[in-house]
Amino acid sequence: MNSPAAVIRKGRKFDQVLASARALFMQHGFEGIGVDEIARRAGVSKATLYAYFPDKRHLFIEVARAECMIQAAQLEAGIDLEKPVPEVLGIVGRGFMEIVLSEFGRNMFRVCISEGERFPELGRQFYESGPGVMRERMMHFLELGVARGELEIDDFGLAADQFPELCKAGVFLRLVTGIQTEFTQGEIDHVVDGAVETFMARFGAHG
Amino acid sequence: MNSPAAVIRKGRKFDQVLASARALFMQHGFEGIGVDEIARRAGVSKATLYAYFPDKRHLFIEVARAECMIQAAQLEAGIDLEKPVPEVLGIVGRGFMEIVLSEFGRNMFRVCISEGERFPELGRQFYESGPGVMRERMMHFLELGVARGELEIDDFGLAADQFPELCKAGVFLRLVTGIQTEFTQGEIDHVVDGAVETFMARFGAHG
DNA sequence: CGGAAACTGAACCGGGCAGTTTATATTCGA
DNA sequence: TCGAATATAAACTGCCCGGTTCAGTTTCCG
Incomplete structure (x- = not known):
């Protein structure tokens, strides 16, 4: 009160x-x-x-939520909406991959998955304060791109989902299975650039 | 002996x-x-x-490896290399998503991630008998598509990585975080079709 | 049939770890 | 300065669960 x-x-x-x-x-x-x-x-x-x-889990949630918001904010900070779409995507993609590959990203994911069944609140909390907000922002940005005539998109949700997925192509799976644990900036750039190219090939205005 | x-x-x-x-x-x-x-x-x-x-883990590995090979084989069985590329991709994509969304897929993933650190052998075993073979087959198929003039690809590895990733767009993350646990065939089809479209937009021959 | 190999069951070990308790001490505000 | 709120240390409970042991039983094969 x-x-x-x-x-x-x-x-x-x-x-x-x-x-x-x-x-x-x-x-x-x-x-x-x-x-x-x-x-x-x-x-x-x-x-x-x-x-x-009350317990360990809620302590973790508190930490995770705070961290998610920090990461999301940092990711958003580096974005200049005025720049051409591909450039922005490149920046976002690299920032995104940095998070995914970070200690935090890996651990967050690990916990979500391994505890997810017994502790649904955690996964939900994570999604909503991390990937969820990114998705929202991404959709907003894509609408902007369409308005500027740089993009042509019918399903914004799908497009917003596809881009980060493309950025992780191969990398994420090899990371979590332990096949490959370190990635050079060159490797990341290659994958992210590939993601941007593929994304623009599909959604770029006028073929 | x-x-x-x-x-x-x-x-x-x-x-x-x-x-x-x-x-x-x-x-x-x-x-x-x-x-x-x-x-x-x-x-x-x-x-x-x-x-x-010798221990619980090795028992699990034995089960996992067998299951992976079954799944991979089933996935491959439904493929007719003669059919046009987009059609084959659609079939593969749907089969892939079936595995990913299955009880087996989720659990396999959960274990890989939560045990991965202490038990690297597991992740490796999984990758090599599951996603790894799929990747190989995919690359082979893509080469075929290029040879037939249906595709234009420079980096086969990247392309082979991008497709399954596109198929999971959004779905996988919502699954593991528990945001959404059930998916209708319609939802799956929509995502997979979207994946094929995007993939073809980038790699289809002559724009 | 007889012995070796495989199997049983049930107790036992032990380590890890979340969460509680209790008796005591410190801090801080009115 | 006094008492209520807050903090402490460390022992303790309780649970879970992987893995072991062992004395006795069954199976199988030559």
Whole structure:
């Protein structure tokens, strides 16, 4: 009723906990780190931690949501809508791949999938604060492109889904299966450029 | 030396174990089922199970590899290389999505990702007996299409990577995050058809 | 038939880890 | 300064589950 924006945050060490959780989750993933460790690194007792968060999962959600929004914002920051479509797509694609290939991206994904069944809230939260917003922005941008006569699109949802998928072509699968764990900038560029080309071949105005 | 094709198979109940493991792993995933349960359903003692397989993971690998080869074979069976490229792509795409959306596909993926770090062999095994062979076949088919003058492709690897990725556009992500768990045939068809269109727009001969 | 190999069952080990408790100490605001 | 809110340390509970052991039983084959 009174305290502004304070539903869960009641103690002075809240931020330390969150920071520690962020660091450790990002580095080791959800399963890879124990609550004891998080508390220890936060310089906080386990009991205190559990005074803030009902359980490990909700702690993770908090971290994940914050991180997603940061990443999404960064991705969006580098976009100049005035530039020609292919150029923007290239920038977005590279930014997107950076996230996907990052420690955070991999871990986020891992958790969503491995915990997804028992913990549906997590996947939903992730989608809506990460890929979901990107999709919205992408659709908006594509509409702009159509309005400018650079694109011709009938199904914006499909187009907005296809582009990031094209950017991951091959890379993502090889990453998660461990076939290949490191990718050079050259490799990324090649795939992203290929994605832009394919996308423009389909949706570019007048063949 | 003597017994034909018997490296691991030494007892008469081997098949029962494998069958039970297959059924339960497919239904509940790797983490979702215990060794006790597998043994029980196989009508076999745990000790016997461990006489066949060194550990749970290798049991899973055995199941997974077999299943992958079955799926890959089925996928390949429905292909008539004589038909025009777009038609073949449509068939392959639909078959591919069937696998991806199946209980097996989801679980296979889940395990690869959640266990991948601690158990690299699994991911590799999966890739090589599933997506890897599909990629090979796809490249071969694309070369055929080029030879017939239906396609124009510079980087066959990239093209072979892009197509399945396009087929999953949006669907896969919504699946694993639990945003959407059921897909109608109409939805699938729409995405796959969109994938074929985009693919042909880029790689179809003479624009 | 007789012995070796395969199988059983059920207890047992052990490590990991989330979450709780409790008795005590610190902080901070009124 | 006093008491309520907050924090602490560390032990403790409880669960899960993979893997082992072993003494005794069944199967199979020569």
